[in-house]
Amino acid sequence: MTTTSDTGVTRAEFCVIACAEVFRDDGEVMASAFGTAPAIGSRLAQRTFSPDLVLTDGDAALMVGAPALGTPTDSLVLESHMPYRKVFDVVWSGRRNLIMMASQIDRTGNQNISAIGPWAQPKAQLVGVRGAPGNTLNHPTSYWVPNHSTRSFVEQVDVVSGVGYQRAAAAGPAATRFHAIGRVVSNLGVFDFETPDRTMRLRSVHPGVTVDEVAAATGFELVVPDQVPETRLPTPEELSLIRDVLDPRGLRDREVSG
Amino acid sequence: MADKRSTLDELVGELRSGMTVGIGGWGSRRKPMAAVRTILRSDLDDLTIVSYGGPDVGLLCASGKVSRVVFPFVTLDSIPTDPHFKAARQTGSVAATEYDEGMFYLGLLAASQRIPFLPTRAGLGSAVLEVNPQLRTVTSPYDDGEELVAMPALHLDAAIIHVNRADAAGSGQILGPDPFFDELYLGAAERRFVTTERLIPTEQFASEGPLQTMNISRLLTDLVVETPGGAHFTACVPDYGRDEAFQKEYVAAAGDPDAWSAFRQRFLDVDEEGYQSAVREASEELAARKRAERAAKAAGEAS
Numbered sequence: 356m357t358t359t360s361d362t363g364v365t366r367a368e369f370c371v372i373a374c375a376e377v378f379r380d381d382g383e384v385m386a387s388a389f390g391t392a393p394a395i396g397s398r399l400a401q402r403t404f405s406p407d408l409v410l411t412d413g414d415a416a417l418m419v420g421a422p423a424l425g426t427p428t429d430s431l432v433l434e435s436h437m438p439y440r441k442v443f444d445v446v447w448s449g450r451r452n453l454i455m456m457a458s459q460i461d462r463t464g465n466q467n468i469s470a471i472g473p474w475a476q477p478k479a480q481l482v483g484v485r486g487a488p489g490n491t492l493n494h495p496t497s498y499w500v501p502n503h504s505t506r507s508f509v510e511q512v513d514v515v516s517g518v519g520y521q522r523a524a525a526a527g528p529a530a531t532r533f534h535a536i537g538r539v540v541s542n543l544g545v546f547d548f549e550t551p552d553r554t555m556r557l558r559s560v561h562p563g564v565t566v567d568e569v570a571a572a573t574g575f576e577l578v579v580p581d582q583v584p585e586t587r588l589p590t591p592e593e594l595s596l597i598r599d600v601l602d603p604r605g606l607r608d609r610e611v612s613g
Numbered sequence: 614m615a616d617k618r619s620t621l622d623e624l625v626g627e628l629r630s631g632m633t634v635g636i637g638g639w640g641s642r643r644k645p646m647a648a649v650r651t652i653l654r655s656d657l658d659d660l661t662i663v664s665y666g667g668p669d670v671g672l673l674c675a676s677g678k679v680s681r682v683v684f685p686f687v688t689l690d691s692i693p694t695d696p697h698f699k700a701a702r703q704t705g706s707v708a709a710t711e712y713d714e715g716m717f718y719l720g721l722l723a724a725s726q727r728i729p730f731l732p733t734r735a736g737l738g739s740a741v742l743e744v745n746p747q748l749r750t751v752t753s754p755y756d757d758g759e760e761l762v763a764m765p766a767l768h769l770d771a772a773i774i775h776v777n778r779a780d781a782a783g784s785g786q787i788l789g790p791d792p793f794f795d796e797l798y799l800g801a802a803e804r805r806f807v808t809t810e811r812l813i814p815t816e817q818f819a820s821e822g823p824l825q826t827m828n829i830s831r832l833l834t835d836l837v838v839e840t841p842g843g844a845h846f847t848a849c850v851p852d853y854g855r856d857e858a859f860q861k862e863y864v865a866a867a868g869d870p871d872a873w874s875a876f877r878q879r880f881l882d883v884d885e886e887g888y889q890s891a892v893r894e895a896s897e898e899l900a901a902r903k904r905a906e907r908a909a910k911a912a913g914e915a916s
Contacts, residue, residue: 416790436790438790438791438793439714440718440793443714443718447734469711469740474709475705476704477702477703480702480703481693482694483688484685484712484713484740485713486685486713487739488713488737488739488741489713489716491738492737493734493735516740518737518739523737525738526737527737527760529734529760530734532734533734
């Protein structure tokens with residue numbers, strides 16, 4: 356196992372901790388998590404500080420507890436049917452906290468997973484807006500970007516899929532009523548929008564990463580506080596849950612190295 | 614009860630160029646692929662395809678039969694994007710109407726309920742409103758006065774879905790964990806077509822699964838076609854999972870004109886029976902290749 360800090364904790368493990376923190380104090384809501392670090396993070400949160408979280412089996416059900424990634428479907432204990440049609444009931448009720456991925460994210464929290472370049476004839480067609488427009492207006496949404504660069508952290512995204520703070524405000528009270536962009540977790544650090552004008556702020560850097568590195572990899576001016584803390588260390592219990600229980604095959608290291 | 618049994622050719626014979634056609638399933642799951650393959654061999658063109666898109670959209674785009682795709686995503690699930698849809702968008706060969714997943718659901722629901730629109734927050738502030746200048750908002754007539762998106766009904770000329778079991782009268786049974794939005798595609802359409810893994814006598818439904826798996830009523834169907842393997846290579850659980858090896862081959866072939874032409878000749882320029890036997894052959898070839906690789910590796914380790 357490669358490590359970037361003298362604590363023996365890998366970069367991927369700091370990303371897992373940062374993702375887990377997104378679900379702190381959530382109570383009984385449906386946690387949805389796309390990407391490996393968010394999937395481990397949501398399970399870690401459920402097993403530690405957010406025990407009432409409700410996790411999905413990745414198909415059409417809610418499951419009991421937080422088993423290891425890749426647990427075969429037939430050994431999961433299911434507690435409720437959750438086909439896509441019912442997922443929308445949950446989304447529109449607000450009882451959900453979500454980490455989506457972002458191909459592009461910008462200063463005010465707009466996310467793009469639809470297309471790179473002009474929408475009418477894109478340079479690169481991506482998957483499509485999916486549920487991002489509705490998710491961001493109905494329940495808290497955070498983002499995971501495993502490859503932080505000036506290509507992913509951009510001044511303005513090309514196609515607004517998930518809606519950021521300024522655009523929600525411009526769209527009126529029906530758009531802002533339940534709108535909340537929580538955090539952005541990348542392989543370099545953690546970001547939030549806890550600034551007066553709701554633009555992106557550097558919340559913490561992962562140990563081994565400097566503020567200058569983050570700024571250089573970001574395509575816009577970040578708000579950087581005088582003192583930038585490091586992303587917190589996992590507790591020994593958390594580390595053992597990540598390594599021995601939730602991700603014994605080390606899938607997290609394939610997503611983020613170092 | 615009316616006998617709605619039919620064939621793939623008769624089903625596709627009911628479609629006309631220029632129609633708006635809804636295709637059930639979700640991504641690379643329970644897509645009516647046998648019907649899609651039959652459309653590929655037809656002389657239809659100028660179709661508008663409405664789909665939670667998967668390889669149905671990709672194949673139809675590759676065949677040049679599509680003028681517009683209405684979608685919230687096009688994905689192969691285990692592979693994020695479909696190569697043919699990607700190419701069609703990037704060369705501008707198809708027009709696009711892109712909605713949020715939930716807006717798409719409400720559009721089908723509104724059409725099913727014969728109302729002009731359903732209100733939603735989804736879409737506000739996003740690019741969806743900019744790239745769909747036809748969309749309007751509606752102000753709540755109640756004290757809250759909220760201004761919401763009025764998602765218009767998505768009317769379909771025809772809809773095609775694929776289910777695990779059906780009877781001759783057109784009732785359908787979905788045995789997998791998610792019925793997706795298939796019922797709503799049928800509800801939104803003028804002509805409603807169901808293909809199925811297996812036609813069974815109605816009284817057998819109960820031994821296949823509980824009442825809530827009998828979720829397509831004959832009120833919603835005009836024709837039913839038995840076509841085993843009809844969702845291949847997409848997943849049709851519990852009958853079969855996604856054929857990941859075949860899906861990879863589909864994607865690899867799409868990247869190279871010669872490979873695509875060979876793929877098309879082998880798998881698409883043949884009728885459904887020819888397709889199913891070509892798939893069986895291809896899968897046996899793959900298994901033989903893997904056995905040979907394992908044997909070569911074992912021999913290498915022994916020497």
